[in-house]
Amino acid sequence: MFNFIVARRIAASAWSAAPTGPLLLIFGIVVDVLMLATSIHRFPDRPPTPIPYDFMLQQHLAAARHFVLHLQKIAYLVDSARGEVAEHDFLEYASS
Numbered sequence: 054m055f056n057f058i059v060a061r062r063i064a065a066s067a068w069s070a071a072p073t074g075p076l077l078l079i080f081g082i083v084v085d086v087l088m089l090a091t092s093i094h095r096f097p098d099r100p101p102t103p104i105p106y107d108f109m110l111q112q113h114l115a116a117a118r119h120f121v122l123h124l125q126k127i128a129y130l131v132d133s134a135r136g137e138v139a140e141h142d143f144l145e146y147a148s149s
Contacts, residue, residue: 056081056126057146060133074134081130089123 059081066074132138 054143055084056129057143060130060138063130063133064136064138078130078134082127085123085127085130089120092119092123 059077063074063077063081066072066077129138
């Protein structure tokens, strides 16, 4: 929801006289990176070594999926700032 609203504001600022698009893009990226940094600690019992003896694939796949999801959200903001995002509503955004 946050990225959809920020992307809409970025797209709207491209047509206004005040150039707030780059500031909104930076704000959106910073918030997404901070959310990613705080969400890393949501996966308990992460092994401290690269190849532990009790390797749990599900935990690592969940963390990787979470990381890729945040990168996709950042890419959406960047594409929106470039004007490469087609017009859509929130339901279309949420379903993709």
